[in-house]
Amino acid sequence: MIRPTVELIGVGKRFGGTAALDGVDLALTPGITGLLGPNGAGKTTLLRILATVLAADEGVVRLLDHDLATPQDRTAVRRRLGYLPQELGFPRGFSAFRFVDYMAVLKEWGSAPARHAEVRRVLEQVDLATLATKRISTLSGGQRRRVALAQALLGAPDLLVLDEPTTGLDPEQRVALRRVLAETARAATLVLATHQTEDVAALCDRVIVLSGGHVQFDGRVAQLVAAATGRVWLADAPDPAAQASWRTGSGRYRNVGKAAPSAAEVVDPTLEDAYLLLRGATTSDSIEVPA
Numbered sequence: 001m002i003r004p005t006v007e008l009i010g011v012g013k014r015f016g017g018t019a020a021l022d023g024v025d026l027a028l029t030p031g032i033t034g035l036l037g038p039n040g041a042g043k044t045t046l047l048r049i050l051a052t053v054l055a056a057d058e059g060v061v062r063l064l065d066h067d068l069a070t071p072q073d074r075t076a077v078r079r080r081l082g083y084l085p086q087e088l089g090f091p092r093g094f095s096a097f098r099f100v101d102y103m104a105v106l107k108e109w110g111s112a113p114a115r116h117a118e119v120r121r122v123l124e125q126v127d128l129a130t131l132a133t134k135r136i137s138t139l140s141g142g143q144r145r146r147v148a149l150a151q152a153l154l155g156a157p158d159l160l161v162l163d164e165p166t167t168g169l170d171p172e173q174r175v176a177l178r179r180v181l182a183e184t185a186r187a188a189t190l191v192l193a194t195h196q197t198e199d200v201a202a203l204c205d206r207v208i209v210l211s212g213g214h215v216q217f218d219g220r221v222a223q224l225v226a227a228a229t230g231r232v233w234l235a236d237a238p239d240p241a242a243q244a245s246w247r248t249g250s251g252r253y254r255n256v257g258k259a260a261p262s263a264a265e266v267v268d269p270t271l272e273d274a275y276l277l278l279r280g281a282t283t284s285d286s287i288e289v290p291a
C-alpha cells in the first residue's frame with residue numbers, strides 16, 4: 001500500500017454560521033484526483049487548506065509527511081507545493097515573464113540564470129512562450145489563466161493544487177494542458193477542482209464529489225460511471241419519470257433517472273450523467289456503487 005501524500009482526518013472549517021467543510025476524511029496518493037461538486041460545496045475551501053493558505057478549524061491535515069499544525073512543517077510543504085487559486089490577481093503592468101519570475105523569486109529560486117530558465121520552461125508548458133513579454137493586461141482571459149497556471153508549475157511541485165484550471169481555456173489548450181498535467185502526475189499528487197466533468201473523465205483516475213461540505217462520493221471515476229449503467233436513455237420527448245432530461249443536438253432527448261423504462265433506447269453513461277444521478281440521489285435513493 002502506497003503511503004498517502006495527502007491525508008485529512010475529520011477536517012472541518014466554518015465561516016460564521018456556515019460549515020464550509022464538515023468531517024472530511026481523505027487519503028490521496030500520487031496521480032490526479034478530480035474534485036466535483038455544486039457551487040458552494042466547499043471545493044475551494046478544501047483546496048485552500050491543502051495549499052496551506054487557510055487553516056482547518058478541526059481535524060488533522062498531513063501533506064507530504066508533514067503535519068500542518070506546526071509552522072516549520074507548513075514552510076516545508078510550501079517549498080514542494082504549486083497552487084492555482086480560483087481567482088488570481090496580477091500586479092499592474094507586469095508581463096507574463098515578469099510575473100512568473102516574481103513568483104519564482106518568492107518561491108526562493110536563487111540565481112537569475114537558473115530561475116529564468118525555469119520561468120521559460122513553465123511558460124513553454126502552457127504555450128505562452130511567444131507572449132511572454134506582453135503585458136498581462138493585454139492578454140485574453142484564457143491566456144491570463146495560463147499565466148496563472150504557469151506559476152503553479154514552477155519547480156515541478158510534489159503537490160499541485162489547482163482550482164478550476166481549465167476555466168476559459170479553448171479546446172486545444174485544454175487538451176494541451178491535460179498532457180502537461182498527466183505528465184506532471186507521474187511523480188506528483190494533483191488535486192483539481194472543476195465543473196467540467198469531461199476533464200475529470202479525461203484526466204482523473206479518482207473523483208471526489210463534495211456536497212454541503214461533506215464527501216458524497218470518493219472512488220474511481222469508472223465506478224461512478226458504472227453506477228449509472230442502465231439509467232440513461234434517449235427518447236423523442238422528455239421522460240416525466242426521468243430525474244433530468246435535455247434536448248440534444250440530434251433533436252432527441254437524453255434522460256437520466258432511477259431506471260430506464262423497458263424498451264427504452266439505453267445508452268452508455270458519461271461521467272456527467274453519473275454525476276447528475278449522484279446529485280439527484282437522496283439518502284434513501286442512493287446510487288449503488290459496485291466495488
Ligand SMILES: Nc1ncnc2c1ncn2[C@@H]1O[C@H](COP(=O)(O)OP(=O)(O)OP(=O)(O)O)[C@@H](O)[C@H]1O
Nearest residue numbers: 015018019020037038039040041042043044045046
Ligand atoms: N472567506 C469566506 N467567508 C465567508 N464564507 C465563505 C468564505 N469562503 C467560503 N465561504 C462559504 O463556504 C462555502 C463553501 O465555499 P467554497 O468557495 O469552498 O465553495 P466551492 O465548492 O469552491 O464553490 P464554487 O463552485 O462556486 O467555486 C460557501 O457557503 C461559501 O459561501
Ligand SMILES: [Mg+2]
Nearest residue numbers: 043044045086
Ligand atoms: Mg470554488
